[in-house]
Amino acid sequence: MRYWLMKTEPDTFSFDDLLKAKDKTTSWEGVRNYQARNLMRDEMKLKDRVLFYHSSCDEPAVMGTAEVVREAHPDLTALDPESAYFDAKSAKDGASRWQMVAVKAVERFAQPVTLKQMRAMKALDGMMLLRPGSRLSVQPVSAKEWALIVKVGRATKV
């Protein structure tokens, strides 16, 4: 089993939205970056675990965890002219070049693990999220990074 981090802007789709969703599950639509797509398509497997990360907000943080409940399949929003994720090139081909997985909420952290906290954790040196200019919206996470972040998130006190 592998571990991942997936970014979302809470204004668009938050961890609370995931908890409120049917079966606490959502399709991870709208990824429009080849590297992120390739990770979803080639590497993400059922039951893989996901750190659910809020970006571009007041307090960027990992909010909780999720698991992959459906492996990669075509993201058809790319073909929908009404969608914010419409992709003219896919539409021209008549087939989406983008893929998505479905994820289900597993655990809401007792407290979000903030970007600031993660930066302060020596053991997370080198984590992809913390590297300058790291913009990838789907990132691999090591077992060690996963364990540390989940531990901090579960703690009721810092």
Added chain:
DNA sequence: GCCAACGTTGGC
């Protein structure tokens, strides 16, 4: 295939 211009991401 190179690379400059442009667009996007995302923390601050």
Added chain:
DNA sequence: GCCAACGTTGGC
């Protein structure tokens, strides 16, 4: 709102 980093586009 700024700006650095990065990805994509398109002319050559």
